[in-house]
Amino acid sequence: MLDNLRSAAACDELMGRAADLVDSYDGHHRSVFTTDEQARHADDKFLESGGTIDFFWEAEALDDEGQVVVDKRVAFNKMGHAAHDLDPVFDRFSRQDPLPELVADLGLRNPRLLQSMLILEHAGIGGEVVSHQDATFLSTDPITVIGLWFALEDATIENGCLPALDDPTLVPLEVSKGACVVLHGLLPHGSHPNRSSRSRQAYSVHLIDGSAEYPADNWLQRPDLPLRGFRSN
Ligand SMILES: O=C(O)CCC(=O)C(=O)O
Numbered sequence: 743m744l745d746n747l748r749s750a751a752a753c754d755e756l757m758g759r760a761a762d763l764v765d766s767y768d769g770h771h772r773s774v775f776t777t778d779e780q781a782r783h784a785d786d787k788f789l790e791s792g793g794t795i796d797f798f799w800e801a802e803a804l805d806d807e808g809q810v811v812v813d814k815r816v817a818f819n820k821m822g823h824a825a826h827d828l829d830p831v832f833d834r835f836s837r838q839d840p841l842p843e844l845v846a847d848l849g850l851r852n853p854r855l856l857q858s859m860l861i862l863e864h865a866g867i868g869g870e871v872v873s874h875q876d877a878t879f880l881s882t883d884p885i886t887v888i889g890l891w892f893a894l895e896d897a898t899i900e901n902g903c904l905p906a907l908d909d910p911t912l913v914p915l916e917v918s919k920g921a922c923v924v925l926h927g928l929l930p931h932g933s934h935p936n937r938s939s940r941s942r943q944a945y946s947v948h949l950i951d952g953s954a955e956y957p958a959d960n961w962l963q964r965p966d967l968p969l970r971g972f973r974s975n
Contacts, residue, residue, distance in 0.1 A: 803818070872932050896919050902935055
């Protein structure tokens with residue numbers, strides 16, 4: 743965990759940009775994001791979002807008929823998965839120093855920014871992220887995926903910070919706004935629902951090594967948007 747990797751101003755700028763994108767989103771589809779194994783929702787919209795900026799609803803934001811029952815500004819669970827390539831503010835946040843050096847130090851020789859997610863976790867409605875290993879969703883051969891998870895707001899036990907859920911020896915990770923948590927692809931992690939009165943926005947970027955094999959049946963494909971590293975190519 744790296745404290746103060748991004749400034750409070752940079753975090754605010756990213757959240758502000760995301761709020762603008764939410765405002766201009768027309769809400770035309772009702773793709774819910776839940777990680778509940780009983781109801782894992784992998785619809786077409788989700789599967790096509792590797793190369794787009796799309797929003798996924800909180801399960802509790804919609805009623806049984808799919809009608810939105812909360813304010814749109816708190817209705818989304820997350821935004822994914824290509825803002826780091828399609829939006830200049832997200833691009834900058836995802837590529838500015840010291841990330842190239844950090845990722846090189848972590849052993850990625852040919853880094854590619856595969857996906858990004860803005861995790862909204864609004865107060866009172868933010869959903870659970872069940873324990874998972876990123877390498878099972880973003881597999882390469884050999885395993886190379888690394889997650890860079892940024893706290894855009896303070897993450898506490900109260901508002902559902904990242905815990906390591908499967909292992910009783912591991913503890914919840916409370917971090918301050920601007921901190922970056924580096925996640926090895928095999929590390930089980932998740933987060934509890936946010937029932938508190940404070941949101942817990944976070945932003946994560948997952949990188950792989952471009953020299954590893956990327957299976958054609960990985961859920962995330964970007965046929966029209968080539969993967970990029972930290973420079974323009
Ligand atoms: O912030 C969260 O709730 C979970 C994020 C996560 O699992 C990830 O970025 O890999």
